[in-house]
Amino acid sequence: MIRQADIKDASSLAAIGLEVWLHTYLHNGVNAFFADYALSHFTAARFGQLLSRQNEHILVAQDTVGIVGFVHISSGAKSPVENCSDLEIVTLYVQSRHQHNGVGQRLLEAALRHCASSGRPNVWLTVNAENERAIGFYLKNGFERVGETQFQIGDQAYPNHVLRFRFR
Template sequence: MIRTARFEDASSLAAIGMEVWLNTYIRDGVNAFFADYALEHFTTSRFEEALSKKDNFILVSENKVGLDGFVHIALDAPAPVSGCSDLEIAKLYVQPRHQGSGAGGRLLQAALRVCAGTGRPDVWLAVNAENQRATEFYLRKGFAKAGETRFQIDRQSYPNHVLRYDLALVAA
């Protein structure tokens, strides 16, 4: 089931966020640099803050036990490349054991319907250039490459693709 996140979901969102981020990007062992980043960014208080903002939407995928994924949509998020609106899919995270179950596709479709309701012409997202599986997922779902940017952690940066989706494609 896809539903709007509630304030009491914040700790579950933080746990999913940390699990997915570490599983996706930290493959060769955890060092303090990446552990400190994850522990700072995937916290209950950060998700409570996001849930309290009127320019943020978080939808969750919920199974009979609990949450297994979420999508975070942010308004007033200027794209790092020209030709995109200020509407961003900031995160689409599904627990690794639920990837391939259709939860990600259901979350994305629900997010695109929310995005279409904002009146913006398009939505953008950034995906790590090395995350081929995610890039291919978005391209299959109708996103197109709009440019490149870099994800910055302290003094280190990582190439990211910027992908754009034309919201006119969303079925009414």
């Protein structure tokens, strides 16, 4: 079931965010640089703040016991490239054991319905340039590559693709 997140979900969102981020990006062990970033970024307090803002929208995929994934959409976001609206899919995370069974697809479709209802001409997102599985997923679902940007953690920069979905 896909539903709107509420404040009671903040700790679950933080736990899933931390789990998926570590699994996706840290293949050669965890050092203090990445641990400090992840532990400061994926917190219940931060998700609680996001859920209280009018311009932030988080949908969750609910299983029988709890949340298995989420998608975070932000309006008023400045795109790093031209010809994109201010509507961004900030994050789409699904626990690895629930991938390949349609959860990500259902979350993306729900996010795109939400975005389409805003009346904006398109929505954009960034994806790590090395995350081939995610890039393929988005391209298969109608996104197009429209530029490049950098994801910053402290003084370190990581190449990201900017992808856009145009509503027809």
